[in-house]
Amino acid sequence: MPSSILESLDDVPTWAILAGGATAILFGMYLFPYLVTYSSLRDIPGPTLAKFSHVWLFKVQKSGHRSLTVDELHRKHGTFVRLQPDHISIAADAAIKPIYGHTAGLVKSKFYDSFATAARNLFNVRNKADHTRKRKMMAHGFALRTVQEFEPYMAEILQQFVKQWDRLVDEAASRNMEPSFDSLEWFNYVAFDMIGDLAFGKPFGMVEAGADIARLQDTPTSKPEYAPAVQIINRRGEIVSTLAIIPELMPWAHWIPDPFFSKGVEARANLTRIGIASVRERLTHPPTDARADLLSRLQQAKDDKGNPLGADELTAEALGLIVGGSDTTSNSSCAVMYYLTKHPDVLRRLREELAEAIPEGTEVPSWEMVKNLPYLEKVLNETHRIHSTLGQGLPREVGPSGITVCGRYFPPGVTLSVPSYTIHHDEDIWGRDAMQFNPDRWDSLTQRQKEAFIPFSVGPRACIGRNVAEMEMKLILATWANRYDTTLREELVCHEGFFRKPNSLMVSIRRRP
Template identity: 45%
Template sequence: MSSVLDGLSGLPIAAWAGVVVAAVLLVHFVPFIADPFGVRSYPGPFLAKISDAWLGWVAAQGHRSEVVHELHQKHGKFVRIAPNHVSISDPDALQVVYAHGNGTLKSVFYDAFVSIQRGLFNTRSRPEHARKRKIVSHIFSQKSVLEFEPYTRMHVQKLLRQWDRLYDLAVKGGSGEEGEGWKGYDGRLWLDSLPWYNYLAFDIIGDLAFGAPFGMLDACADAAPVAISQEKAMASYGDDNSPEITYFPAVQILNDRGEYSASLGVLPPHWRPLVKLIPWYRKGNEAVQRLAGIAIAQVAKRLTVPTDRADLLGKLQEGKDDEGNPMSREELTAEALTQLIAGSDTTSNSSCAITYHLAANPLVQQKLQRELDETLGNDDDSVSTFEQVKRLPYLEAVINETLRIHSTSGIGLPRVVPEGGLTVLGRYFPEGVVLSVPTYTIHRDQAVWGEDVEAFRPERWFERDEKAIQKTFNPFSFGPRSCVGRNLASMELLIIISSILRRYHFVLEDPDMKLDTKEGFLRKPVQCRVGIKRRTA
């Protein structure tokens, strides 16, 4: 062996280049020719068939769902998007790929989302997931979620007060200082609504998860405490020490982390240490550590200041598995981080998208406000209660139509075919193949939703086949790994949207504006500039 290495060390640069090229060809083309997973017949980009780098590049550009959707429109229901990954754009595939008891597991994609330790979202072990879900699921039952309603309503009220304050200044011709981004003209307050929904969502989940908000609505700014030393923060549990912290923009950290992990996750594990040396990925890795630092700082603070409040962390502390064991402190922090991510991103993105579509469709906005006025009265000074709005059909249709067009998670969530293989829509896939069903694409299935799938039209929810819709609508995923917090997300959206639309009327600053998005793990609006006007009775 040493003689071979000695011989290679003496090669000129050109020969070394030849060795590298030969190695690349060997690694990529031999599996392509051998076709160990039996997926050669499935169409897709040639580069995707020979290397995971194609999907890594697409994911890093921030529009994976749209690219995969275009491939399905071109090639049909089955598309090969990586050497061993087949995307299936059929609602019936959801019931197979993600079903209970089918044996499929989350792929190595989810390893890229691990920071403190594996949590409910990124654990790939079925027994471990079952253990964690048993502890966590009761926290998000409808009964438990109602305990969080007063805190949700309190922060929605705070957002309304801030917008009222700016509106009063705007109608007098005022404008924000440099960097504040708001101005007043034509009797309206003009601003980008996205940052405000981010502030609201972070304050709500901070209050629910850690017993205190981040204070973003008060500060009108994106800032959160981050533990500089994870080890020191973790060691400070139970004593009077406080972890060394600094402040970073949490929303930006969350965005960077999502884009980084979603791109890194589609690359083979043995590539990842080298890829992290690339500046863009290095920045994303820093975001992962800082996001973990936010959870560590908040958990350390919360556990050193006991409270009787019914928050998520307290409920997680009380939870026990089948053997009566509670979560360890590190596991507790990992789960709190999961709730921080899931509880902030989805609420803010969806609220922003709903606001955009209502502003872009004035007749829909008018119809929704009429339903709210008839049900809740003309008193727009109070924040809606869940009991008041939980069964309003048009409000629900508006929210669902937005989640159809702008599903927070549009990518196909990857699952590994288990031993014995899996048959999907009459096609057999052997063990080791990765399968996914892209939500973005099945939410645009014309057979289910009609030919006008790109139009925002809540009325379709009263016109289409209910069974087909229930089978296809997938904003919270499906099966045993579906979103455990969907009850909380639904409650928040119902209260937020009903309260805001009772109080304000929205128009787009640019009537021709399209909702630009960027995708990591979630599809996020880039901005949504609107004009806000107080409604009159």
């Protein structure tokens, strides 16, 4: 029998064999999941290619406009949109608690695998027990009382920031000009230096140098090199969030003939090298003062069994601190400058509040001066809402029992997400002026609006660094708004990796009388 089959195959044209094989592969990869595995999702609208393949979302993520694209789809199709064969985006605030809440049974999807390095950190760990262990060990270091101990070091960096901007003003004034520059660069410098100081007991030195530079090492004992950290983080965010759509491509990405992938893979590796160098520098040259920075707190932390974090875990958490503590703060600080400069009446009201709270002649306000200012709080909340630094939906995988969300049942293995950009711009939630910057909306929030405001996510996987971010942003905003007038030289245009980041923000500044 076998020989007769082989003999019969000799009579089949090669093209027919290849076509048959290709058909079988296509059926297994695309048609079978659509017709069988995820047949219950067939009625959910979305791009045709997205129903059969991960390629559609892969291309959208790579384009840098995922949140806006998904928002357009929801405006066209409604609550449910199919982004991948196994991924449904749900644009409804009623879906937030069932998917992300403390009692939700969903887990982080394989999307997060591309963010992991030698060890998982608090952000990309998928196992619930591992996440609970890590969060318990790290929680004390991010408590508000602990974070407030870092204020003197934030103040030192902001003093350098003011010194640099005053220098730019004075140099331009000597030529009867106003200095014009990309404010995003300076917010990057400030945010990086702050997280460096808080996490490792020493700033990266970007504000003092007025340059984007960080130390890199391949191993704790190798010779250090230096490279632009902001550029590395930007490229790394773009590549990992794109490869996260098809994580099977990760081992082969450096072979793809497109600089987006080759440079992105290099950036991903270089970010790991920054983490190694930061940890190594901190361990070999601890701060001269008695401060307990975040890394030292992580070293001292023990889990329920009395075990500390391992060396690879420390490096992984260092990477999480660098990315989570720098990119979001700089992006949002840049956005708030844009919206305040675009709305001079709002900026005037903020300055009136700052003038009452900050003594005349103060270069850098203290935390005590600004922490409870109501209008400052409203301005920042409105910026988080309208800009939405984390705009894309965070994917969660449905557990073995399935789940019903917004009246619809989803079987095990399906991925669900709630797009925060769309939720933050939903007119049904925020009113007809949802697309407008209006801090006054925070005077009388409804309960629904409170629950729909998710800039730091919600539930057990919510951002652990929220206290740090809010403290930094209030101090940064109060410092520049109280001291400088700004004029916009361009509109705000954003590009999205994992975060929505301004491309730049050219401004002119002058010192206020």
